[in-house]
Amino acid sequence: xxxxxxxxxxxxxxxxxxxxxxxxxxxxxxxxxxxxxxxxxxxxxxxxxxxxxxxxxxxxxxxxxxxxxxxxxxxxxxxxxxxxxxxxxxxxxxxxxxxxxxxxxxxxxxxxxxx
Amino acid sequence: xxxxxxxxxxxxxxxxxxxxxxxxxxxxxxxxxxxxxxxxxxxxxxxxxxxxxxxxxxxxxxxxxxxxxxxxxxxxxxxxxxxxxxxxxxxxxxxxxxxxxxxxxxxxxxxxxx
Numbered sequence: 001x002x003x004x005x006x007x008x009x010x011x012x013x014x015x016x017x018x019x020x021x022x023x024x025x026x027x028x029x030x031x032x033x034x035x036x037x038x039x040x041x042x043x044x045x046x047x048x049x050x051x052x053x054x055x056x057x058x059x060x061x062x063x064x065x066x067x068x069x070x071x072x073x074x075x076x077x078x079x080x081x082x083x084x085x086x087x088x089x090x091x092x093x094x095x096x097x098x099x100x101x102x103x104x105x106x107x108x109x110x111x112x113x114x115x
Numbered sequence: 116x117x118x119x120x121x122x123x124x125x126x127x128x129x130x131x132x133x134x135x136x137x138x139x140x141x142x143x144x145x146x147x148x149x150x151x152x153x154x155x156x157x158x159x160x161x162x163x164x165x166x167x168x169x170x171x172x173x174x175x176x177x178x179x180x181x182x183x184x185x186x187x188x189x190x191x192x193x194x195x196x197x198x199x200x201x202x203x204x205x206x207x208x209x210x211x212x213x214x215x216x217x218x219x220x221x222x223x224x225x226x227x228x229x
Contacts, residue, residue, distance in 0.1 A: 004158075033217075040221070041221050041222075042119070042204055042206070042219030042221045042222055043159070043204075043217075043219050044219075045216055045217060045218070048214070055214060056211070056212070056214035056216060088156070090158055090159065092159075097214060097215065103161045103164050104217065106151075106158040106159040107158050108157055108158040109156075109157070111156065
């Protein structure tokens with residue numbers, strides 16, 4: 001049973017560029033959440049996708065956008081990259097929007113470096 | 116706005132010691148609290164999940180407690196081993212607007228010395 005997978009593992013971009021990160025949820029899961037983790041900090045919630053729609057959004061600018069496909073996989077897009085966007089981007093999956101008894105399963109992350 | 120604080124930020128102990136990691140949160144209206152482990156450059160692994168109606172959960176050498184009214188949780192690790200070296204993150208699930216959202220602390224970086 002494959003867990004949550006993310007690609008690519010590492011990515012280097014320059015300021016002003018655009019980037020797309022990808023996530024495949026754990027088998028049987030239909031909800032994907034994205035988090036940004038800066039060095040030495042805890043993950044910060046970006047947004048959550050369920051039924052191909054953005055259901056919830058954290059305190060992130062519109063430069064951050066996403067998409068969920070019919071097979072439940074998801075993409076995170078970041079436009080006009082800033083140096084401060086350098087972070088580990090984590091994807092987490094669950095069955096349905098997160099409920100009280102559930103845990104989210106996290107992928108290994110994509111390390112984005114913006115130069 | 117929910118805020119989660121973890122103390123200490125870093126901890127170094129000799130192998131075999133018992134240790135306690137602390138987590139506090141500002142809003143007691145939570146659905147659950149989770150402790151995660153994160154190895155350097157890796158994703159998160161869920162260790163223990165405590166429902167808001169529960170007081171503690173145990174898994175092997177790990178025991179987590181929850182005092183929702185005071186906004187506190189502790190993670191107790193018995194007989195620590197070098198393989199326990201990692202960052203431990205605490206997160207609470209609470210209502211944010213119309214949806215449930217996980218809010219994380221900044222973590223405690225644990226080093227267990229052989």
